[in-house]
Amino acid sequence: MSTGGVTTLESLAVCTPVVTLPVLQNVPALATGMLAAMQEEAHRLRLVEAEAAFASTVAASVEEYAATVVSLLGSDVRASDQSGSQSETSTLTLLRKAIAQSVHVLYNDEHSGRELATILKRLVLANQ
Numbered sequence: 001m002s003t004g005g006v007t008t009l010e011s012l013a014v015c016t017p018v019v020t021l022p023v024l025q026n027v028p029a030l031a032t033g034m035l036a037a038m039q040e041e042a043h044r045l046r047l048v049e050a051e052a053a054f055a056s057t058v059a060a061s062v063e064e065y066a067a068t069v070v071s072l073l074g075s076d077v078r079a080s081d082q083s084g085s086q087s088e089t090s091t092l093t094l095l096r097k098a099i100a101q102s103v104h105v106l107y108n109d110e111h112s113g114r115e116l117a118t119i120l121k122r123l124v125l126a127n128q
């Protein structure tokens with residue numbers, strides 16, 4: 001059974017926004033934690049719009065999840081309908097830019113790498 005962790009990482013690696021519903025995840029709040037880390041990085045970089053956009057991708061109910069996805073996709077369509085208008089940036093585009101600016105926190109976290117190495121060493125030693 002999938003926890004969504006690898007799929008979330010793969011999506012974020014190519015700047016594809018992820019909408020998550022933590023209460024339905026097998027591993028509680030896995031994607032939510034990833035999004036929160038990027039939201040914190042957006043805050044650190046003072047990317048106010050990006051910070052708010054990340055917060056909007058965590059749903060509290062199935063209805064909110066569906067509404068968020070429809071809204072994100074609809075924002076992209078509305079922005080593309082405004083031919084010639086450079087001021088209209090879709091929420092989807094904003095999220096893609098925010099991901100590009102902050103996703104490194106998921107892949108360049110030496111602390112997490114060291115923790116994983118420690119866990120693996122303990123597992124190997126326990127099975128000897």
